[in-house]
Amino acid sequence: MGPLSKLLAGLTLLLLPALASAQDFPNKPIKLIVPFPAGGPNDIIARLVGQRMSEITKQPVVIDNRGGQGGVLGTDAVAKAAPDGYTIGIVSASSLVINPTMEKVPYDVSKDFAPVTLVTTVxxxxxxxxxxxxxxxxxxxxxxxxxxxxxxxxxxxxxxxxxxxxxxxxxxxxxxxxxxxxxxxxxxxxxxxxxxxxxxxxxxxxxxxxxxxxxxxxxxxGAPKRAPTSPDVPTTAEVGMPDLLIENWYGMIAPAGTPEAIVATLNRVANEAMNDPQVKQKLADQGLTVAGNTPGHFRDYIGTEAQKWARVIKAAGLATGK
The missing domain is CATH 3.40.190.10 (Periplasmic binding protein-like II)
Incomplete structure (x- = not known):
């Protein structure tokens, strides 16, 4: 066996455990971290989508509420979790684009996470x-x-x-x-x-x-058009403030280093769960719009949102320095 063949054989041996892990994922409960207390929108979304994910994967999806610092504490817990797909999070714009722009946070959004999918906008x-x-x-x-x-x-x-x-x-x-x-x-x-x-x-x-x-x-x-759940409430544009457009969003993330095959499985399961007719209707009843996209598209979306809100933060003088 030549040097190249030995190298390839060695790499194959190193990759086999990861490949095997990805193929049987998930084979135990998944922890879904919600970086806010129970009862809020982040929690509502996680429980609706998580329950359907549990049914699809035939493994429990356990909600773990970790509130504090505007979502930073729970989001940091995802960043520091083992990159095996068994600890993930559904987080909001605040912890991925706003807090990191305003102040020093204990994670680097571009390096510490593997985006899975945009879940909903509201x-x-x-x-x-x-x-x-x-x-x-x-x-x-x-x-x-x-x-x-x-x-x-x-x-x-x-x-x-x-x-x-x-x-x-x-x-x-x-x-x-x-x-x-x-x-x-x-x-x-x-x-x-x-x-x-x-x-x-x-x-x-x-x-x-x-x-x-x-x-x-x-x-x-704060939306371009009125909400079906509140048709009598005018938009900010209708009351003379067209620039006051405020739309939140929630997305699923995993720790950086999570194998691409596992991220792909999480993406597939999450998109199937959120597009289930019953889940989709329950989210719509809450005023939420199901999104869903690829990990790559979600990463790009995070970058675009960060630029948008950085301009608002600067104009309001809210940046505290890093």
Missing amino acids: PEMLVVASNVAAKNMSELVALAKAQPGKLNFASAGVGGLPHLAGELLKLTAGIDIVHVPYRGAAPAINDLLGQQVQMAFLDLPVLLPHIKAGSLRPIAL
Whole structure:
């Protein structure tokens, strides 16, 4: 056997375990990390898609909620997990494009993750607490201008898209309102319901039950067109703020170094799960639009979104340095 043949034989021996692992993947439970508390949009999406993935793979998909730092803590847990496909995450724009632009985070988005697929997109809805004396955008802006620095807006954490949405509202409307960050959408909504804060831009799914119950008042939807689930709520363009377009998104990631064959399997299973008619309808009922794409397309999408929000962060003066 010549030197080249020996080298090829050695490489084959080294690759055999990885190939065997990819061929029988998955053969044990998959941990799906959600970097926000239970009850928020990230959690809703993960549970709907994860349950169907479990049925497809015949292996449990276990939801692991790890809230904190606007999604950074849970996202970092994915980055530091073994690259074998058994620990993955469904994360939002905040932890992949916004927080890394605003501040130093413990991971490098371009090096520490293997993008799997974009899962869903969802517009942000601006709502106010029931005790706020404003029924539309013009009244809300007038109220804020009459009381500079007195009104608060909640977010799901510093650096999340709801935070940037509030900052963009401040810039667009020329108002002075104070940011109050929470550890996820659910606690932010609790204080909105309790009238501890006055307003918030949050993902449509978690707001719908409270809008339908009349406990929160919708002001505008940050999307190009009205949502089928809230047809009476005008878009930000319709209320005279066409630049106030706020759309969140959620995508599936794995740790960098996860074998391409396993990433491909996760992509196939995730896309099959999210496009299941029942799952798709349940997501649509929540105001979510199923996306789905290839790992390569998702990587490019992350890059484009990072550039877009970097411009907003710079204009709002939110970058804290790295």
